Structures are given as C-alpha cells and as structure tokens.
Amino acid sequence: MLTIKKIEPLIVSNSAHSEHQVLVRVETSEGLDGWGECCTGCEYGEAALATKDLIERGFSPRIVGEDPLNYRKIWDKLYSATEWYGRRGLAIFAISGIDTALVDIAGKTLGVPACKILGGCFRNEASLYVSLFFDMDNPEKTAKSALQYLEHGYTGAKLGWGYSRSNSFGMNPVRDEEAVEITRDIFGPSNQLMIDVGRYVNWTVSHAIEMTGRLEKYKLSWIEEPLPPDDLEGLARLTATSKIPIAVGENYQTLYEFQDILSRNAGDVMQPDASKAGGISESKRIVDAISSRNKMWVAHNWSTAINVAAALHLVASSPSGSLMEFKEDGNPLVNELTKEKFEIKDGKMVLNMKPGLGIEIDENILEKYRVED
Numbered sequence: 258m259l260t261i262k263k264i265e266p267l268i269v270s271n272s273a274h275s276e277h278q279v280l281v282r283v284e285t286s287e288g289l290d291g292w293g294e295c296c297t298g299c300e301y302g303e304a305a306l307a308t309k310d311l312i313e314r315g316f317s318p319r320i321v322g323e324d325p326l327n328y329r330k331i332w333d334k335l336y337s338a339t340e341w342y343g344r345r346g347l348a349i350f351a352i353s354g355i356d357t358a359l360v361d362i363a364g365k366t367l368g369v370p371a372c373k374i375l376g377g378c379f380r381n382e383a384s385l386y387v388s389l390f391f392d393m394d395n396p397e398k399t400a401k402s403a404l405q406y407l408e409h410g411y412t413g414a415k416l417g418w419g420y421s422r423s424n425s426f427g428m429n430p431v432r433d434e435e436a437v438e439i440t441r442d443i444f445g446p447s448n449q450l451m452i453d454v455g456r457y458v459n460w461t462v463s464h465a466i467e468m469t470g471r472l473e474k475y476k477l478s479w480i481e482e483p484l485p486p487d488d489l490e491g492l493a494r495l496t497a498t499s500k501i502p503i504a505v506g507e508n509y510q511t512l513y514e515f516q517d518i519l520s521r522n523a524g525d526v527m528q529p530d531a532s533k534a535g536g537i538s539e540s541k542r543i544v545d546a547i548s549s550r551n552k553m554w555v556a557h558n559w560s561t562a563i564n565v566a567a568a569l570h571l572v573a574s575s576p577s578g579s580l581m582e583f584k585e586d587g588n589p590l591v592n593e594l595t596k597e598k599f600e601i602k603d604g605k606m607v608l609n610m611k612p613g614l615g616i617e618i619d620e621n622i623l624e625k626y627r628v629e630d
C-alpha cells in the first residue's frame with residue numbers, strides 16, 4: 258500500500274528576494290517525492306523555524322504511514338489536531354506545505370497533472386500580471402519598467418508599496434494621485450493597471466473612500482488592500498462605495514476566513530495564496546466558494562517556484578480564474594529552483610501537463626539557498 262514515509266521541511270532563503278521560506282518534501286513508500294511550500298517569508302527566520310518545528314514534531318508523527326492520496330482526510334486530521342493553537346497563522350502555513358506536496362504526489366502517482374486531481378483542467382495556461390514596487394521618487398521609471406511586460410503580452414501590471422516604509426505609496430494623496438496619473442499616461446488607456454496600497458500604511462475608511470473617488474478617473478482594474486486586513490467592516494463599507502474594485506485576500510487563510518469575507522461582501526477581487534491559505538486543495542475550495550458568489554479571483558504568488566506551479570495549477574483547475582501574479586524580478590528561488598524553466602508565451606504561463614505540479618527540484622540550487630536552523 259502507498260504510504261507517507263518521510264516528511265522533510267527545508268528552510269531556504271535569499272535575502273534580496275525571498276527570505277526564509279519553508280519547502281516541504283514528502284517521500285512515499287514507492288520512492289516518489291512531492292513538494293509543497295509554506296510562504297513564511299520573514300526577516301529573522303522566526304516563522305520558518307516555528308513552521309519547521311510544527312511539521313517535524315507535530316505533523317510528521319501524525320501522518321507518516323497514512324495514504325497520501327487521502328489528502329483532504331489528512332488536511333482535516335492536521336486542522337483538528339492543531340485546533341487549540343492553530344486554526345489560523347503558522348499551523349495553516351505548515352498544513353499548506355504538506356497539502357500541496359500531497360496533491361503533487363497524487364498527480365505523480367496517477368500520472369496526471371495536479372489540476373486534474375483538483376477536478377479537471379479548464380485551461381492550459383494562465384494570463385500573467387506583473388507586480389512592481391513603486392519608486393515614489395520616480396514613478397515614471399516604475400511605469401516604464403512595467404510597460405515592458407505589457408509590451409510582451411502581460412495582461413496587466415500592479416504597482417504599489419514603495420522602496421521603503423518611509424517612502425511608500427499611500428502616504429500623501431497628491432503624490433499618490435500624481436504617481437497613478439503618470440502611470441496611466443505611460444500605459445495608455447487600454448492596458449490594465451492595478452494599485453496595491455501595501456501594508457506600509459494604514460488608511461482609514463474615510464481616507465480610502467476619498468482616495469478611491471480621486472483615483473476613479475484613472476480606470477484601475479482594482480485597488481488592493483486599501484485597509485488593514487482586520488478592518489472587515491471598513492472593507493465592506495468601502496466595497497459598497499468604491500467604483501474601483503477592491504482586492505483583498507493575501508492575508509486570509511482557510512475557507513472559513515474567506516467565507517467570512519464573502520458573506521460580509523468585504524471585497525470584489527479575492528487573492529488567495531496556496532502557500533499560506535491552507536495549501537492547493539484548500540485554495541481550490543476557496544476559489545470555488547468565490548466563484549459561487551460570482552466574484553473575481555486571482556492567484557497571489559511571489560515566493561518560490563513551488564508556489565508558482567501551485568498557482569498555475571489552481572488557475573487551470575477553476576472555471577472562473579485566469580489570472581495570476583508573476584514577479585520576474587530575478588528571484589533565484591523562482592527562476593532557478595526547478596530544472597525546467599516556466600514557459601511564458603505571449604505573456605501567458607503555459608502548463609506543461611506533466612504529472613503532479615510538473616516541476617523537478619534542482620537539488621544543487623536547493624542546497625545553495627538552504628539555510629541551517
């Protein structure tokens with residue numbers, strides 16, 4: 258009988274792009290490896306260490322010997338076992354890595370791509386949008402960098418945050434509007450432009466209502482995280498008021514939390530991240546719930562190649578999703594971690610239809626970026 262033989266959490270880090278992520282390798286009795294990711298990204302490594310410990314001490318003894326194809330049963334077992342201290346936060350990061358690895362194994366065992374394990378492949382490619390940090394001293398430069406992607410077929414570009422906490426988008430309404438106006442001029446009328454307010458600032462509802470009114474004429478496809486993720490009441494008020502669609506979701510975990518957002522109507526565009534929200538199978542439940550409410554969703558993604566592959570399969574497995582975030586910013590954990598590079602054709606990422614997530618990890622690169630405990 259096919260069983261889980263070993264679970265190995267590995268911390269990788271690249272200080273310029275992706276700090277302290279946990280990759281999870283699940284080995285089976287048949288000698289197959291499955292890979293998942295917990296996007297714990299943190300400056301000092303604390304979240305990665307805690308997640309690794311959760312997996313080694315708490316999860317491994319509970320699920321070694323289980324049939325990996327029972328991935329939802331295993332999800333449930335881990336959620337229930339961690340209910341006292343988990344339900345959200347690091348326990349869900351840890352479950353995310355294992356869940357995605359098990360779906361990868363299920364695909365490899367059955368010889369089908371992960372999107373088929375999730376219910377079927379509705380498409381074999383995902384449209385991409387690029388995310389770039391705003392240079393608030395030179396928004397023209399950022400807009401011109403983004404334009405290069407659009408000229409290569411990307412569907413849209415999202416600009417936001419800033420190079421630093423002290424010089425970020427969202428700090429000054431006049432500068433904010435200027436940055437958006439310059440970008441729209443450079444993009445022209447038809448390219449999709451999104452703004453990510455980012456978490457360097459905390460807008461109030463009244464400020465967000467004023468700003469969405471002020472930016473309305475620049476025809477943004479969405480404005481992302483205009484309020485802190487815990488201000489659900491504010492997000493609901495803003496969603497009801499703003500003519501610019503409101504995007505939220507990178508900070509939410511599990512179907513339970515997304516159901517709460519959906520039932521409050523606290524956003525128009527949802528952005529689950531498989532490496533954080535509970536893994537690829539939980540994210541599939543989330544995107545199905547979003548679709549059932551006739552809302553838009555896009556796959557949030559930035560950390561390593563494993564989550565890029567997970568986002569791609571998630572998009573492929575949903576009738577209503579077609580767009581995923583992809584940062585081509587020279588991150589070696591995205592660009593070098595897999596033996597075969599992701600194929601991008603006319604601004605779309607192409608699904609290779611290989612079994613599981615369709616990726617093979619380059620052990621040399623893994624070792625290069627692996628950090629000791």
Ligand SMILES: [Mg+2]
Pocket residue numbers: 453455481482507
């Ligand atoms: Mg964001």
